Amino acid sequence: MAFTFIDLFAGIGGIRIPFDELGGKCVFSSEWDSHAANTYQVNFGERPHGDITKIHESDIPKHDILLGGFPCQAFSIMGKMQGFADTRGTMFFEIERILKYHKPKAILLENVKQLVGHDKGRTFKVIQDHLAELGYHVKWKVLNALDFGIAQRRERVIIVGFRNKKFANRMSLDFEPIPYNLNDILESEENVNPSLFASKRIVDKRKKSVAKKDVFFPSVWHENKSGNISVLPHACALRTGASYNYQLVNGNRRFTERELLRLQGFPDTYKIVGSNQDVRRQTGNAVCVKVIRAVAIRMLEILHA
Numbered sequence: 001m002a003f004t005f006i007d008l009f010a011g012i013g014g015i016r017i018p019f020d021e022l023g024g025k026c027v028f029s030s031e032w033d034s035h036a037a038n039t040y041q042v043n044f045g046e047r048p049h050g051d052i053t054k055i056h057e058s059d060i061p062k063h064d065i066l067l068g069g070f071p072c073q074a075f076s077i078m079g080k081m082q083g084f085a086d087t088r089g090t091m092f093f094e095i096e097r098i099l100k101y102h103k104p105k106a107i108l109l110e111n112v113k114q115l116v117g118h119d120k121g122r123t124f125k126v127i128q129d130h131l132a133e134l135g136y137h138v139k140w141k142v143l144n145a146l147d148f149g150i151a152q153r154r155e156r157v158i159i160v161g162f163r164n165k166k167f168a169n170r171m172s173l174d175f176e177p178i179p180y181n182l183n184d185i186l187e188s189e190e191n192v193n194p195s196l197f198a199s200k201r202i203v204d205k206r207k208k209s210v211a212k213k214d215v216f217f218p219s220v221w222h223e224n225k226s227g228n229i230s231v232l233p234h235a236c237a238l239r240t241g242a243s244y245n246y247q248l249v250n251g252n253r254r255f256t257e258r259e260l261l262r263l264q265g266f267p268d269t270y271k272i273v274g275s276n277q278d279v280r281r282q283t284g285n286a287v288c289v290k291v292i293r294a295v296a297i298r299m300l301e302i303l304h305a
Contacts, residue, residue: 002023003023003025004025004026004061005019005024006026006027006061006065006067007028008030008052008066008095009031009052009068009069009070010040011287012039012040013044015287016029017292018292019067021293022296026044027062028061028063030048030049030051030055032052036282039282043271052091057097057100062102065104065105065107066098066104066107068095069111069287070092070095070109070110092130096130099131099136100134103135105163105303106160106303107131108295111156111159112156113157116142131159131161136161136162136163137164137165139159140158140173141158142155143158145265145291146177147175147178148175148177148265149178149179149290150265151182151184151233151234151263152288153234153236156287156288158291158295170302172298180234182233184262186218187259192253193256195276196256196276198245198252198253198254206221206252210229210251213229214231215251218250219231220232220233221251222235223243231251239284240281241284255280260280260283261283265290265291266286
């Protein structure tokens with residue numbers, strides 16, 4: 001059955017992909033970052049509208065489902081205020097005003113897992129209360145990409161809401177774990193750009209750090225903030241602000257652009273736009289497509305039953 005949706009805070013389209021695949025029509029998208037918008041345009045054939053704060057809700061087409069991986073930077077600022085009495089000033093308010101005007105049948109929101117416990121849970125409670133006031137019955141859960149066949153430990157809170165309470169009661173965010181394999185995302189070393197290999201100094205330092213550890217291949221050698229090196233069968237969460245060498249494949253190279261996209265579940269048909277640094281930043285801000293796909297299938301089964 002056909003349905004329409006909007007894609008807010010769209011990034012490079014990770015939330016959109018499964019809804020396109022499942023027969024949906026995107027009638028509006030918004031992304032303020034011009035580099036991400038360039039990538040989105042190349043892959044979806046349309047350029048997202050810009051800053052959502054400058055777009056009136058009446059100028060957004062009617063839709064069945066609202067999608068949004070909304071940023072949460074403002075929450076830390078709000079934490080200095082009195083008990084999160086309001087959500088104004090955050091990007092969640094932009095979602096709230098659109099929901100209030102359009103009243104779509106369902107919503108899917110995504111955010112960092114820290115949102116759930118921020119300010120002792122008060123931030124998240126404000127969001128849930130506001131969604132309830134707008135008529136949405138919500139289910140939420142922190143999901144890890146590792147459980148969806150992706151070799152990346154990436155935990156994100158997924159929030160699903162329906163205006164129909166019976167639909168919400170039928171929605172489950174419990175999924176049977178799917179095994180992952182790091183080999184599934186890695187390219188052959190001979191195809192890797194030489195610029196992605198770490199310097200001899202870095203490699204030697206890594207080898208010295210793991211001299212007494214169980215080293216296996218393939219693996220990701222991850223350096224945490226204290227400088228400790230872990231040898232892992234998966235990547236840790238891709239991050240835009242991390243050091244350039246914070247995780248190295250087999251201790252000697254950085255991820256390629258295609259590997260970065262695979263670590264977020266993007267299909268190999270997805271077109272690479274920009275430099276490795278551009279892709280690194282964009283995938284660090286992206287969602288895991290396979291997680292969203294699993295949730296989308298359940299949502300649409302309920303909506304179209």
